[in-house]
Amino acid sequence: MPRLDDKTLYALPPGTADLLDGTCGEPFSILGRHNAGAVDIVRVFHRDARRVRLVIRRPHGGWAERAMRRIDDTGLYIGHIPAGASYRLRITWADGVQETEDPYSFPALLCERELELFSSGRATGLDQIMGAHPMQVDTVAGVRFAVWAPHAQRVSVIGDFNIWDGRRHPMRLHPSVGVWEIFIPGLGAGERYKYEILDRQGHIVPHKADPFARQAEIPPATASVIAPPALPAWTDGEWMRDRARWQADDAPITIYALHAPSWRRPKGDPALTMSWDALAGALIAHVQAGGFTHVGFLPVMEHPSGWSWGCVPLGLFCPSARHGPPDGFARLVDACHGVGIGVIVDWIPDRLSPDLHGIACFDGTALYEHPHPRPHDRSAAEGTPLCYDLGRPEVRGFLIASALMWLEHYHVDGLRVDLRGHVAWHEDEITAFLRELNMAIAQRVPDALVIASGGLSGPGVTMPAEHGGYGFSFEWNRAMPCHLRTYLGHDPQWRGQHHMDMVALSGQAFSEKYILCHSHADTAHAAPALLLRFPGDAWRRHATLRIYLAFLWAWPGKKLMFMGQEFAPDVPWNPEGELPWDRADLPFAMGTRRMAGDLNRLYRACPALHRGDCVPGGFAWVIADDTANSVFAWMRQDRDNAPVLIVCNMTPEVHHDYHVGVPHDGYWHEVFNSDAIEYGGSGVGNAGGVHSRPYWIHGQAHACVLTLPPLGVVYLSMARVSP
Known part of the structure; x- marks a missing residue:
């Protein structure tokens, strides 16, 4: 494989100083894989790592390791691999060794259509576009993060997985819509996270929970939590089918x-x-x-x-x-x-x-x-x-x-x-x-x-x-x-x-x-x-x-x-x-x-009582003017069912032989009485119902002669209904 001279391999691209001091808004222009002809230059930034090695897939199977050079004491490591070769990182930390894919080796995952949907405010599937979503990219499991922060200079994902260090995972900006994204391999449901945002004035704002988070810590803790991609299986198919x-x-x-x-x-x-x-x-x-x-x-x-x-x-x-x-x-x-x-x-x-x-x-x-x-x-x-x-x-x-x-x-x-x-x-x-x-x-x-x-x-x-x-x-x-x-x-x-x-x-x-x-x-x-x-x-x-x-x-x-x-x-x-x-x-x-x-x-x-809740024909006054006795009476009615007569006595006095006009002759069952003993009342009522009489009153040809209980409401219907 052709070798690059040190001047080419270890030349630092523009913006590296911003990356090192945590102000870089374009980390993907520096980190990850960058082609240089027959080889790809790989740069990673792990300030606290003791050593970083490239694990490279061989063309005919198996893996090979190659050391990456640390650039001074910056935490920036550089190495090279055959152009297009798959690679992983083996990172030696103070407390162990981690092998993982490079987050900066993955392309942008949000497509232009999704970004346009977000910027236009059209809501179709927006909660699947933004936020933190476990997924697989080329068989690699991880989590894609996407957040809207158009005025930020830099946005990073922080969490337990990177010791809450905003320099570890700065995100890629889609400048036309102000959305930042990154895919972090190896993460899954249950991880805590927030966003670290550097504003245009160079100040880090208080660490932010994810606006689209599907799960959160128990307050007063404030971190977002990566939620599982799916809920338990639903068993409510019958209800959902008939819900309308x-x-x-x-x-x-x-x-x-x-x-x-x-x-x-x-x-x-x-x-x-x-x-x-x-x-x-x-x-x-x-x-x-x-x-x-x-x-x-x-x-x-x-x-x-x-x-x-x-x-x-x-x-x-x-x-x-x-x-x-x-x-x-x-x-x-x-x-x-x-x-x-x-x-x-x-x-x-x-x-x-x-x-x-x-x-x-x-x-x-x-x-x-x-x-x-x-x-x-x-x-x-x-x-x-x-x-x-x-x-x-x-x-x-x-x-x-x-x-x-x-x-x-x-x-x-x-x-x-x-x-x-x-x-x-x-x-x-x-x-x-x-x-x-x-x-x-x-x-x-x-x-x-x-x-x-x-x-x-x-x-x-x-x-x-x-x-x-x-x-x-x-x-x-x-x-x-x-x-x-x-x-x-x-x-x-x-x-x-x-x-x-x-x-x-x-x-x-x-x-x-x-x-x-x-x-x-x-x-x-x-x-x-x-x-x-x-x-x-x-x-x-x-x-x-x-x-x-x-x-x-x-x-x-x-x-x-x-x-x-x-x-x-x-x-x-x-x-x-x-x-x-x-x-x-x-x-x-x-x-x-x-x-x-x-x-x-x-x-x-x-x-x-319910079919006419929203139509004027479902209600009609029977008695609206008895101010002396403070009695109201009205009819709830439905074209295909028996009407219900409601009579309200708003005084503590019992009204005997009280005439109320009704539209039909027959027996009117007292289907409800708020003064019933079992409700805590005095038990005054109509012994289960009354027969109407031919008597013209309240615009009706028949009348029910009722005993109205004190501070009570009675419902009567020609249909026998039990609560």
């Missing part, structure tokens, strides 16, 4: 919403959290017993400790490590689907954490966040969330890729898009983004739910995006439950004065497709427990709480109950603690819990 039917506008949807860490703590210890697998065992049984169709999680994404409750996420692509590895979350979803329970997760596209190891000021500039925060925002040091810069296609693509990942990779059935009032700021940008988001989901996962949560102005929230709306499946409706709480907070003798305020709410019941909810935001910390917002002694408060739930479950709209409301706690939710399970077996709590389950089962069993 279970989540249609005319389907019964009743959601049990929870904050996973504080739902239940192991041994009641506030320092502990249940694993995803432990949650699957305890939570699913609780949700099934309560008759819910779906479970809704406050954000399960990785988030800072303490102040955010998960609502200002750090990792939009990874379930929180507080509950175990990502495959545990997948098993939880799979187990829910196995018993017919859908899974909805909160997803936040309008704010990001200011924590310095996250994506804030990622490459030394405002990259993901908006560069011009609102004037009244406090500094990041005070913990105020930042806002995403939705004017950048790369940021929009990042967010949409996250949404699609949860729906496709984890089989999540819906997202509640949590907006916290940033919508009015740069409204045009977020409006365009939300339409783009919903159109992407409708195209890729058409049977998924996408639920808007506050902050959007104007009509059309649930109108298809292609028709000028936002394109959401449903919108959270906190206003109606809030008005009902306010009404029930008045002393019963004065409720008549506010009667028509409640009647007026029916005019907005179908302006969008709604989910009625008493959310966590109405429950936490300074807000008093729902039970304590109602007047009277313990019996009256619990009776009023039963009215509240029974009224909402009969009102048009899908249903959501935040954890704990099923047993009427008298303390507010504490996200740092757990639900007061020690009070769940008290008599009133058990009664409320039993009633909540029966309401859910009745709502699912009676088509008239």
Whole structure:
């Protein structure tokens, strides 16, 4: 083989000084294989190595070794091999010998099409392009890393595998899009890593977790973790096949919403959290017993400790490590689907954490966040969330890729898009983004739910995006439950004065497709427990709480109950603690819990109670003007099924011989009574039902003469239905 003279072999290319001092943005121009005619010159940089040798594949089989020369005390080693020959490195360290492929011998793995997809913000497969992905390149196993940092002077992957030394694995830049990549052989799932970024001013920013990481360390540790390439095998084929039917506008949807860490703590210890697998065992049984169709999680994404409750996420692509590895979350979803329970997760596209190891000021500039925060925002040091810069296609693509990942990779059935009032700021940008988001989901996962949560102005929230709306499946409706709480907070003798305020709410019941909810935001910390917002002694408060739930479950709209409301706690939710399970077996709590389950089962069993949730024909007032007695009555109806009559007595007085008009002659079964003894009530009712009489009232030719229980709600139907 021809030999090169030392002048040619050991000549240092331009930029070597930058490589040695850690400022080189083009390491592949120096390191790795570089052809010099009949031979290839190989350069590697291992500052702490004692010796580096080339292990060269012979043309006819076998391997040969050749020493590499160290250039002074720089850590740069140079050798040569036959042109095109395969080679490995044998590196002698102070504590052992390592044999590995040279990361700088591999070509760029991201193709122009993938880079163009990223820069244009088109989300197809973006989570498979960016981040850390175990793969094989020419039979060599390793991990490809890709990260966006267009304003960086140098980006390196650091981790336990290179003693967190940013000089070991500087990355290759694709300058047209600002994406850096490298394939590091020998790495696999479970390795910790971050990015070391040198900004344009020559400063190393705080080491950054991977924005696209699929797994993270348990907080307060902050490193990303290389996730396995695949999740455990799914067994939910039947659920996924029929999901569109279970989540249609005319389907019964009743959601049990929870904050996973504080739902239940192991041994009641506030320092502990249940694993995803432990949650699957305890939570699913609780949700099934309560008759819910779906479970809704406050954000399960990785988030800072303490102040955010998960609502200002750090990792939009990874379930929180507080509950175990990502495959545990997948098993939880799979187990829910196995018993017919859908899974909805909160997803936040309008704010990001200011924590310095996250994506804030990622490459030394405002990259993901908006560069011009609102004037009244406090500094990041005070913990105020930042806002995403939705004017950048790369940021929009990042967010949409996250949404699609949860729906496709984890089989999540819906997202509640949590907006916290940033919508009015740069409204045009977020409006365009939300339409783009919903159109992407409708195209890729058409049977998924996408639920808007506050902050959007104007009509059309649930109108298809292609028709000028936002394109959401449903919108959270906190206003109606809030008005009902306010009404029930008045002393019963004065409720008549506010009667028509409640009647007026029916005019907005179908302006969008709604989910009625008493959310966590109405429950936490300074807000008093729902039970304590109602007047009277313990019996009256619990009776009023039963009215509240029974009224909402009969009102048009899908249903959501935040954890704990099923047993009427008298303390507010504490996200740092757990639900007061020690009070769940008290008599009133058990009664409320039993009633909540029966309401859910009745709502699912009676088509008239759910099929018309989103169409005006599903609701009709029967009595809207009885201000003297504070009585409301309305009909829930469906063209193909028996209607359900709902009558509410908002006073503690029993109303005897109360006439209510009905459309049909016959026997009307009392299918639900909130004053039932088993719910903690007084047991006043109609002995199972009444026969209607020919009597013209309320625009109907027949009437049911009822006994209305005190502070009670009754449902009646001509169909015999059991909760």
